[in-house]
Amino acid sequence: MESPEPAAVERLDPRAEDLVESLRAFGYDLATALADLVDNSITAGARNVRIAYNSDPGKAWIAVVDDGRGMSEQELREAMRFARNPRQERTEGDLGRFGLGLKTASLSQARKLSVLSRNGEGRLVARTWDVDHVAEHGQWLVLTEADEGALKIVDLLGFSGQGTVVLWRNLDRLGEGETLQRRITEAGRELSLLFHRFMEDGRITLHMGRRQLTPLDPYLRRHPATQDRGFEELEYEGYRVRVNPVVLPHPSRLSSQEARKASGPGGMLARQGFYVYRGDRLVVAGSWLGLGGMHNSAHTRLARVAVEIPPGADLAWEVDVRKSTVRPPVALEKRIIELAESVRARSEKVFTHRGTPVARPRDLREVQPVWQQVRRLGQSEYAINREHPLIAEMLDKPGGEAVEGVLRLIEATLPVQLIAQEAAVGFSGGSSHDRTPEVEEVLSTFRTMLTGLPRDPLKRRALAEALAGAEPFCRHPGLIRDVIESDSREEM
Structure with missing residues (x-):
């Protein structure tokens, strides 16, 4: 049998100067880039990780220093090589995946990446990827000796024992001075969340500059009002996944410090949803993952679902290069959505069952009051109506948790006795037809609220009239009616 003729081929190597720039565009931000380096430190057995930096204009740099096992020259050479097989079996404590993180994460923020490492033998070895050097020569040439600038920084860091230093210079995407300091502070808070499990049980100590980071528990498990719904194990392709729905306490039951912890970076509204862990490292910190049409809302912002996947399940869960987005296997979607819908419903109940509203006269039930009288533990109290159109709109927007805090302050300081005294002496407001500054x-x-309504005349009119029944608009029916009529004529 004759052998088939070889196919006609030609070799097309990517241009190094173009590809290296493309590898800088994986979508990392500073926090996710630093998190990739901390992953490597943990995999190397580090117990202490320090992120040091200099923000001086013209001299800015960032360094991640650990006390892990360090690397030999051959190990460092392989670590600086781009890519490895994502299907390769991972050990339980290995937080890497594609073999790209060290390089792509670093070069996404800096044009010059130097790695200096020392293992148990005590010899310092170094390699440097310099984007400008690669572009100038058009080849994948890595520098094999530490330059004088890198050695000075390593000396400044006091790095003399076993471990590794990852050094970023030429920070063309991070800025300098106050801009860099602000971004590092923000990244530090994010790292406190992403690695909270490692810090909580003492596996690592993480410093940002001179400050030791403290873990941010996104579930407030120590709070007595937190509803932990327990764990459920799901199995797929031999891997076990643990799912743990949690409902946070109502914001009114949180101290300011607890509220900050629960909010985390981005705020409570943005941080609801799934919290996906890969080997105890948080890779998704609040997202409904596009499942089941679920989206963020003010009343579901207390719902959080912890999902724990082992590193070996990366491909099934579509973990991306940055380890910041995932997608569950289709076979598990139905049950995961059911668990999420259940915890979302419980979050809504926390808001809708805080107190029992006192019945109102039949002819006033179409009016949406700002204040509601509620009966709680046998006592009458006054609470701000979160269903009022204006208030609900503010709570649904970014920053809604801050608005909630202000509402709680107003409720707690409502001068009920003073109001009662004013009523007893016959307090009287002005006529609903008086064009006072307050009425205007x-x-x-x-x-202003009418400008946000749909343009369809029938829908717009119906919504405007519904809004007119809410306080304080319902106190000026004649004047509000004039505004609605004027708006209807303008839209015709």
């Missing part, structure tokens, strides 16, 4: 402010607010 109400009318102006109503007009």
Whole structure:
């Protein structure tokens, strides 16, 4: 049998100067880039990881220093090589995946990456990827000796024992001075969340500059009002995944410090949803993952679902290069959505069952009041109505947790006795037809809200009339009616 003729081929190597720039565009931010380096430190057995930096204009740099096992020259050479097989079996404590993190994470923030390492033998070895050097020569040439600038920084860091230093210079995407300091502070808070399990049980100590980071528990498990719904194990392709739905306490039951911890970077509204862990490292910190049409809302912002996947399940869960997005296997979606919907419903109940509203006269039930009288533990109290259109809109927007904090302050300081005294002596407001500055402010607010209504005449009119029944607009029916009629004529 004749052998088939070889196919006609030609070799097309990628241009090094173009590809290296493309590898800088994987979408890392500073926090996810630093997290990739901390992953490597943990895999290397480090107990202490320090992120040091200099923000001086023209001299800025960032270094990640650990006390792990360090590397031999051959190990460092392989570590600086781009890519490895993502299907390769991972050990339990290995937080890497594609063999790209060290390089792509670093070069996404800096044009010059130097790694200096020392293992138990005590010899310092170094390699440097310099984007400008690669572009100049058009080849994948890595520098094999530490330059004088790198050695000075290593000396400044006091790095003399076993471990590794990852050094970023030419920070073309991070800025300098106050800009860099602000970004590092923000990244530090994110790292406190991403590695909270490692810090909570003492596996690592993480420093940002001179400050030791403290773990941010996104579930407030020590709070007595936190609802932990327990664990459920799901199995797929031989891997076991643990799912743990949790409902946070109502914001009114949180101290300011607890509220900050629960909010984390991005705020409570943005941080609801799934919290996906890969080997105890948080890779998704609040997202509904596009499942089941679920989206963020003010009343579901207390719902959080911890999902724990082993590193070996990366391909099944579509973990990306940055280890910041995932997608569950189709076979598990149905049950995961059911668990999520259940915890979302419980979050809504926390808001809707805080107190029992006192029945109101039949002819006033169409009005949406700002204040509601509720009966709680046998006592009458007054609470701000979160279903009021204006208030609900503010709570649904980014920063809604800050608005919630202000509402709680107002409720806690409501001068009920003073109001009762004023009522007893016959306090009287002005006529609903008086065009006082206060009334003009109400009318102006109503007009502003009309601008956000749909253009369809019938829908717009119906929504405007519904809004007119809410306080404080319902106190000025004649004037509000004039605004609605004027708006209807303008839209015709």
